[in-house]
Amino acid sequence: MKPTTFYRKDDGMKLSPHRHSLRTTSMVAMSGLLLLLSAGGVGAARQSMSRDLLPILATISIPEPKPAAVKSHFDCTPELGKNCRIIAKRSNRRQSFIMAPGDESRISIEANSGDEIRFALDRPLSRSNRLQLEVRVEHPEGTFAQTFKTPPPTKPWTEITVPIRHSGKQVLTFRVKQQPGSLDVDALAIAAPRLILHSKTAEPQPPNILLYLMDTLRADHTSALGYHRDTTPNLAALAKTGWNFTRATSTAPRTRASTASILTSLYPTQNQAVLNRGLDLEVETLAEILRRGGWATYAYVANGNVFEPAFRFDQGFDQFVTIRGKKLDNHAHTIEIHEKIFPNLDRLKGERFFLYVHAVDPHSPYDPPEESRHRYTDADYQGSIDPKKTVARNLKKTSLSPEDFNFVVGLYDEDIRYQDASFGRLLKAMRDRDLLQNTLIVVVSDHGDEFLEHGGWEHGMRLYEHQLHVPFIVHGPGIDTHTIDKPTSLVDVMPTILAQAGLAAPKKGEGRNAAPRASEKPATPGSPIFAEEIKPDFRMQSLRQGPWKIIRHINRAPDGWREENASYTLYRLDKDPGEQTDLASVETGKLDEMRQQLSALQTRLAGGTAPADIPTPPLAIDERTRRQLEALGYVVGEGSGK
Known part of the structure; x- marks a missing residue:
């Protein structure tokens, strides 16, 4: 078969040709991609960065016919x-x-002595334990080889580190060895292979990034924004020495x-992660951009609306961990x-990392652990409210006394x-491991x-x-103390992070770098802030500009949106x-002005129609995720989009 030449999509680099065959031996030159890092001068700080090997290795043709079980797994981004x-x-x-x-x-590859190859090993098929992976590093001064057994089906991924013993150009080889009794359908999965480059340099290094999302945290219940209860002392401490955006809007x-x-800097109409849909593979995510830029990317997610595989929020993450709860x-x-x-924090050492943590608390049901009980509630409360049942479908059926409501x-x-x-404990654990010294910390909520x-709940x-x-x-390196009162949106989170990382934001993104005195696309106090709610037969859009806010409600007619x-x-x-006094019938001039602005924006976002229908394929989530979402108060079924 004629050799095929491959090209990297992101930088156009030409790769060496390799042959497609049932048993493929391939050689891909990376000298133009992996740069040899030289040691810095006296007193230089030890810094590490990593190079992603997966885009090169995964270009090699998979043997045909592919094992059926491997076919069933989700594809990565193209x-x-x-x-x-x-x-x-x-x-x-x-x-x-x-x-x-x-x-x-x-x-x-090109590397220095002391650098490392890191990856994880598993087999997608659990029918045999008779495969071995040989990893060999060849250098003119010598060859180093190690052989690794596949983990048993009941064990998690096997984390593997292979040392680099020589400096300069060398060849890295992965070879699957078949022992007697192996099945033809056996296969190995090699996850997130990276070359960890250690160097000493006096040059400033891009930061690690911790993006911590506290689900369902309304701003006016945080002491960081002046709430009368001291609910968030750790957030308040960060806000006092960082950027505190007081008017951020979902x-x-x-x-x-x-x-x-x-994660995309796009509005829901554009990212279409609504109704029964998830992210499209063509949407560029924060993790994908950081991964290409040299960050190892990790996610720990406890909300099924994000961790469900069908919704594809794992795009760009080397490792995406689902936390469902013990029950x-x-x-x-x-x-x-x-x-x-916590058991995996030590592995972040020596890597430039992006860590995304999506914690569900304080999402309903409002059932805090014992360590937090009775700080703001009466320990002798005898009313009808059961903390384990504080979800909207129960609360709206209950006639609450003032005591019940306050509870x-x-x-x-x-x-x-x-x-x-809990967030404070994570920061301490990272600080104890020297992981915060050069880490940008971003804390946000989804709504x-x-x-x-x-008149409603949740x-x-x-x-x-x-x-x-x-x-x-x-908060973090290079961040001074600022309280920013100008309006910002969640679409601004991604470009703000990328600016601090020294990377460009996607051209198709709607957000802007919200940093104080930002030099590119600076936000102004008059910048409109947009939000929307999308259901199959019902839509809402809001636009906020200055002190004014308009909300549009529309029901779908049989012949479309009219x-x-x-x-x-x-x-x-x-x-x-x-928002208790509707001024639509009084401020008619302002109403007409904002209606026109909202209509123009909605038409642009929908690609020329206002509004556009979004296809709603059948919801296909697993039963375990369905049960968890229902326990959180979500109605899981046709048209659900929480």
Whole structure:
């Protein structure tokens, strides 16, 4: 078969040709991609960075016919090659390339003595334990080889480190060895292969990044923004020495859509992570950009609207860990996230990392652990509220006394205090391991919650500030102390992070670098802030500019979305922060002005129609995730999009 020449999508680099065959031996030159890092001068700090080997290795053709079980796994994004699969083992999903018995893959690298090759090993098929992986590093001064057995089916991924013993150009070889009794359908998965480059340099290094999302945390219940209860002392401490964005707004009152905005800088209409949909493979994510830039990428996620594989939020993550909770029909408290993260923190040493943590607390049910109980609630409370049942479908059926209502709000605040303390423990664990010295910390929420301000509970179906106003705090190297009162949006999170990392934001992104005195696309106090709620037959959009906010409601007619079915409300937030007085019939001039702005924006976002239909394929999530989402108060079924 004629050799095929491959090209990298991101930088156009020409790679050496290799042959497709059932048992492939391939050589891919990487000297133009992996740079030899020389030692710095006296007193230079030890720094590490990593180079991603997966886009090269996964370009090598997978043997045909592919094992059926390997076919069933999700594909990676196209730029990672047709041999890349997202392989899950014990709720731990990793981007991997697949090798069959007898396969051999070779790449040329440049490295120094003391550098390392790191990867994880598993087999997608559990029928045999008779495969071995040989890793060989060849250098003119000598060859070093190690052989690794495949882990048993009941064990998690096997983490492997291969030392580099010589400096200069060398050849790295992966070869699958077949022992007697192996099955033809056997295969190995090699996950997140990276070359860890250690060097000494006096040059400033891009930061590690910790993105910590506290689910369902409304900004006005944080002491960092002046709440009367000391619910978030750790957040307040960060805010005092970092950037505290006091007017940050979510793009949607639902987890999936708003989290997608954080990770893509796109509004829900664009990222389409709504209804029964997840992220499209063509959408460029924060993790993908950082991964290409040399960051090892990790996610620990406890909300099924993000960790469900069908929603594809794992795009760009070397490792994506699902935390369901010890009781599969309930949400995981943050201590269960820590049980997954803490044992793996040491592995972050020597890598430039992006760590995304999505913690569910204080999401309903408002059931804080014992360590946080009775800080804001009466220990002698004898009312009808059961903390384990504080979800909207139960609360709206209950006639609450003032004591009951205060008890529910107190439980929510105790959940916030618990989450803040848990966040503090993670920071301490990272500080004890010297992982915070050069780490950018970004804390944000996806949306807030309602406590009868407009007659309802929890979130969704409304675009009022108690659901949209969220905390957004940035702390770390190069971050001075600023309280930023200008309006910001969750679409600004991604470009703000990328600017601090020294990387360009996607041209298609809607957000802007929100840093104080940012030089590129600076936000102004008058910048409009947009949010939307999308259901199959119902839409809401809001636009906030200055003190004014307009909300549009529209129902779908049999023949489509018609403007005559729309209604509008108008509020002036500086005088009416609770949005209790509709001024649409009084401020008709301002209403018309903002209607036109909102219509133009919605038309642009929808690609020329206002609004556009979004296809809603059948919801295909696994039963365990369904049970967890239902326990969190979500209605899982047709048209659900939390």
